[in-house]
Amino acid sequence: MTDAPTGQAIQLEPLVARVLAANPSPFTYTGTQTYLVGTSDLAIIDPGPDLPEHLEALVAAIAGRPVVAIACTHTHRDHSPASRPLAALTGAPIVGCAQLVLDDDGPRADAAFDRDYAPDDVLADGDCIGGTGWTLRAVATPGHTSNHLCFALEESGAMFTGDHIMGWSTSVVAPPDGDMGAYMASLDKLLGREDRIYYPAHGKPVEKPQRLVRGMMGHRKQREGQILRLLGTGVGAIPAMVERMYVGLDPRLTGAAGRSVLAHLLDLQNRGIVQQEGEAWKAA
Template identity: 70%
Template sequence: MSEQQTGIPQQVDPLVVRVLAPNPSPFTYTGTQTHLIGTTDLAVIDPGPDTPEHIDAIVAAAAGRPISAIVITHTHRDHSPGSRPLAERTGAPIVGCAPLVLSDTGPRLEAGFDVDYVPDRILADGESVSGEGWTLTAVHTPGHTSNHLCFALPEAGALFTGDHVMGWSTSVVAPPDGDMADYMASLERLMARDDRVYYPAHGDPVESPRRLVRGMMGHRKQREGQILRLLREEARTIPALVERMYAGLDERLFPAAGRSVLAHLVDLRNRGIVAETGDVWSYA
């Protein structure tokens, strides 16, 4: 895939154009990718942050064609706030995931929850929104967030994976809303599908979906194994685990890594494998 430029429409499939938002960061990679679906009337998936230049770029990419649905995978602030100005500009309804109001004081301040998100229609698992020549069907994939949806586009054999599966990194699973057991179950669900390609919100299209998902599941199992080996040696705090597990990691990402380790620990605790005393975790 050729290098993507902010605000420039890029055709990735006869039915799919992507537009990159100007919000690069250690968590968003090159930025949030908004996808426009269709050829006559359009759906817009994840219009991204409320950035006027990005909303202008989406409208320009539509090139006068009507936008009939604004579709949201989840309500982190790098995905859904742009839905409101885009709806005001186009009159399109906002559809997709349920609202989620949760105070998140964690390390991803730019990806905290969009508390002002109000959809016109919530799509349950298996429900669809459609236009001329396209259908988007919701696939409930909790884990990264409890309200996360992927969207299948059967006309292209494609799945829009939001942040559940990304094209550059594994997803952050951060308690209290992020749940490792749910995340792994959602990956298992994707393994059972036969999608030809994934279009994530961050990173390039994934052209070997099952291979990537299998690798992601193996990576999480490896992290779990690391935690258990370290706790068998001695009880440790989360920062001590992160220091041992993430050698060479950008220090700006240490807090997020700590949340991911916490997600594993909560899952292991719920399975009766580890225990916590204050901020110290031990092998049960």
């Protein structure tokens, strides 16, 4: 596993270290990666799940240095809950994405929204936080969630992409909050940037960012094309679409695949291309 071992601070470049949490799952890969940015003072990006061993590992990695900010890309439970105990230990403010809580009966119980997330400061697109020798700029990237942010490290050209772009899988875009149209627009936004490397919350670093973004956009367009072809043959129920589109899929991911198909259908509906009739869909 490329981003193991857990609980150890791995230096990735002069301003960036990583600590992997021990929360692997079919959705988190080997676990959530928390990033430490800076040298003499620090920002902590995506503090992760509230696990005692992960918190201990972060405190060890901080090694007594001042923490300027605890920054969260979004409020799924594998990303933001450790912000509160870490803030209590370090005195650092919690900043980044806005609060967002939705009741969701979907397939991702591990990634339900963190109901207790309470930022001291919400960052809008383009807002910056900084410390000695480093500057992080917030880049709004809605789609996976409506409150998702990435953070660009201006001194090195690195981008911390949270769950918007991951190093092992495409992002889950699950309605009602996940929005495929917004996700595609956010991918296009990153494609227009010149970031050197992506550090995702799950999976290995992405060393050719623009190539991956183009591939992800192409992949989503292929999925859209599959859906339209299936509708053309009279297959209009989401479970039947998933069965044909995701051959050999891990059964634990079937529900998430259905949500992804729904996200595509809702986007196509918003564009006037398809319409819903009861539980089924058809071309408009």
